[in-house]
Amino acid sequence: MPGVTLTNVRKSFGSIEVINNVSLEIGKGEFGVFVGPSGCGKSTLLRMIAGLEETTSGTVAIEGRDVTRVEPAQRGVAMVFQSYALYPHLSVFENMAFSLRLARASREKTQTMVDEAARVLQLQDHLHKKPAQLSGGQRQRVAIGRAIVRQPKVFLFDEPLSNLDAELRVQMRLELARLHKQIGATMIYVTHDQVEAMTLADKIFVLRDGVIQQSGRPMELYDDPDNRFVAGFIGSPA
Ligand code: ADP
Ligand code: MG
Numbered sequence: 153m154p155g156v157t158l159t160n161v162r163k164s165f166g167s168i169e170v171i172n173n174v175s176l177e178i179g180k181g182e183f184g185v186f187v188g189p190s191g192c193g194k195s196t197l198l199r200m201i202a203g204l205e206e207t208t209s210g211t212v213a214i215e216g217r218d219v220t221r222v223e224p225a226q227r228g229v230a231m232v233f234q235s236y237a238l239y240p241h242l243s244v245f246e247n248m249a250f251s252l253r254l255a256r257a258s259r260e261k262t263q264t265m266v267d268e269a270a271r272v273l274q275l276q277d278h279l280h281k282k283p284a285q286l287s288g289g290q291r292q293r294v295a296i297g298r299a300i301v302r303q304p305k306v307f308l309f310d311e312p313l314s315n316l317d318a319e320l321r322v323q324m325r326l327e328l329a330r331l332h333k334q335i336g337a338t339m340i341y342v343t344h345d346q347v348e349a350m351t352l353a354d355k356i357f358v359l360r361d362g363v364i365q366q367s368g369r370p371m372e373l374y375d376d377p378d379n380r381f382v383a384g385f386i387g388s389p390a
């Protein structure tokens with residue numbers, strides 16, 4: 153069963169094509185990583201999956217359902233951004249409960265979902281705090297918690313760790329791997345960091361100038377890169 157399928161997807165801004173005929177599939181429950189240098193089109197690709205950007209042509213499917221013309225809120229995806237965008241005046245609990253309140257979830261359901269997310273993310277002791285009272289890593293966990301409570305089919309992460317210091321990045325990377333094992337949802341993670349890609353991915357997609365250069369298991373790309381660009385990016389002497 154596919155989790156996310158892109159078929160012949162193109163995206164132009166004005167006369168400039170930034171995604172050039174991308175087709176790819178990420179299996180349900182897999183951890184897919186888009187990796188490539190700044191400006192290669194990673195965020196644009198992710199935003200088209202989320203529905204925040206329309207495709208110029210081509211289709212997006214989630215678990216086999218064509219969502220190309222479906223509103224973001226109806227796609228069953230949740231996106232976690234690099235800037236946490238938490239509400240500063242709301243507690244951790246209220247930040248995580250926000251989308252459930254919008255969806256008019258019951259008080260019981262809201263409590264259950266937030267408690268469960270807090271447990272997974274080890275935020276139980278911080279639910280009453282405001283974002284300003286949290287560390288960078290805790291804030292990032294709250295941002296992830298806001299996605300978890302929505303129980304999306306697909307989690308989309310756009311360089312979520314790039315604002316954190318090196319040590320915390322390593323720690324959060326391990327937590328994301330654990331989270332993926334624990335909840336088993338399809339996840340797509342965008343990064344320009346090869347180490348993150350190699351350690352997190354079930355499947356890596358190496359992007360350059362809006363074109364997928366190669367995709368496969370991390371060790372496949374490492375051992376058998378198709379070209380110098382992939383070799384240079386994944387770090388194997390070609
Ligand atoms: P990445 O996330 O890999 O750094 P992006 O997807 O953000 O790359 O951008 C890919 C290309 O598309 C870049 O050249 C960027 O300047 C351009 N681009 C992205 N969004 C827009 C937009 N809204 N309008 C015009 N150009 C854009
Ligand atoms: Mg980007």
